Amino acid sequence: MNILIAAAKTGGHIYPAVSVGSEFIDNSHNVIFLGSNNILEKNALKNQPDIQYESILMKGFRGKGLASKLLVLFNLPLNIYTLIKLIKKNNIDIVIVFGGFITIPVSLAALILRKPIYVHEQNTILGSANKISSIFSRKNFLGMPLHNNNLKKSEVVGNPIRNAFKPLLQKKYDENIHIYITGGSQGAKYLNENLPKILKDISHPIFIKHQCGSGKKEEVVRLYEGFENVEVEEFFDNPNLLIDWSDFVISRSGALSLSETMSMNKGSLMIPLPNAIDNHQFFNAKYVEEKGMGIIHEQKNGIENLKAVINLILSEKKYLVWQKIESQINHTEAAKNIVSSILKQSTS
Template identity: 30%
Template sequence: MKVIIAGGGTGGHLFPGIAMAEFLSKKGVEFLFLVSDRGIDREILTKYGCVFYEQQIIPFKGKGFIQKMKSIYKIFLASLKISKFIRKDDKVLLLGGFAAVPAGVVSIFKGCDLYLHEQNAVMGVANRFLAKFAKKVFLSFDNTKNVAGRCIVVGNPVRKEFKDFRVKHIFNKHIFVTGGSQGSRIINNVICDAASKLLEMGYSVIHQTGTKLYDETIKRYRENGIYNDERIKIYPFIVDMAEKFKWADIVISRSGAGSVFEILYSKRIGIFVPLKIAADNHQYFNALYVKEKGAGEIILEDEFNPDGLIEMIKKVENEKESYLKALVRIEFKDSAKLICEELLSA
């Protein structure tokens, strides 16, 4: 028996799987990742030494009719190809995203034990369908919308380096910016345009731009005349995120489930800019979970500009003790252990 971990296309879908793979490795359980052929999957999983197979598939949701037909065709082909990797006695865990669908299809036809982890605060269409066939559906959020299947709230698995963070009571005016593994043009541009004011306010910035957006972001910093300032460090992609979270006082981020839980568990104040076009507006509801706990703030894309960001940072700085008290109350859940023990005990 081995565990098939299927999903990918973004770091947010992959990193929970990596947390579970770390647990399975300690137990001596074989696992295999089935992921997309986007370069980000290969880059992350290679770094962590995980065994994986890349599937040639494309997203379905939000596409036109022709693209949807292409997506269905590629899912069919991918299902045929990965069938050789999945045996009837294997456990199949779907992490969400289009890269998880072929494994879900194969597991249903082969009668494998199927499990889902719904990472976001709104369950997607594919997961609602596949949940009907799943032995268990694991939820990150206790208020997840549109849930289906036999659900249990376990939180969102994070890598082991996020387990032992403490609230940072000394405010050093450090801001870490990340638009996720793919990067975010709107976040990059607003940070570039707000950077000179942030420096005047005494802040230092570490900025992950996303690999594809790195060159254009560097160009914008240069146009603003602050590229060579040593208080701003710019990277295309950061693997050792935990170290940057330790450094940070404030994290400016998209609000995929992985990012939300890494920020919560690192006990850092989050300013979230939800992706406007995210399916079912799930990024907004992910961020709302943090805001309602008093541990962070939300700026909608349509309201996200340099002046608005500066005002929000001033608010966070002035009210930092309130956010820190809320973060002290956040309890870490060893979600990877909870999920894997459920799989292995069945």
């Protein structure tokens, strides 16, 4: 079969889509990945030579000014027409969308051509584009249970992540509490500016590995001045090894990063991005907290609260409790389960 997979804008949409595409390739199907021509998409596909890459010029809708929104709507019919031609030319049998505004014209083009549509939502809040696409979909796959939303034709399958994100059980050779800090590929200003000041004055024995993002290393190293047990890098290769090394993780609460951490039986101090659309990062974190695998700090509560939460985690050894709780969702099998479900429906 010929599969069209569409995702754009963020790694949280793109990487799960690539994982599912790779699983289809392993099952001897042809896959086209449709994106919006950005570097993140190309990097995600760098080691996937069998996945064909196509793109359309398209910008997001929500959070934009009136002029930008009008331009997107003006170009929508042309994008749908372009995608109809793409689907016909490549004899696409199935369309799978993962979020981002690109989802809408892809779903509408598939609807016009009566092609089966499948949706994967990574977060606990259904994104606007996926919400529209879910109306036409044959099935809606969920990375986590939705918050206050009973979506029809849905199944919680997890967020597709690499098999590398399984507990490795590395032996610990020191008595320090290991903390892995990550703000994602872009870094996170709030984490970079405040965590060094707090952690270097902590009385507990700790060792920190801090991923600060591109161009931020010099400043973050300066903030840790006088504290020896720290390693700061713009990026770390093999984040699964960092999570496994850690006792707990401090991060934002994007669905993919939380899924990776939970899959390795580690807990998180979660600091949701306060301006995330629909506050979805907070609700992602709330889900994890309710499952007993982390604790939330909201930026609006201030630095003293962040310091108190960190001291609570360390003094009460909450990270040891988190490590004993297994994720109820098998994210490393998500891609396989999605592909299996789609293939089963397509042959029934």
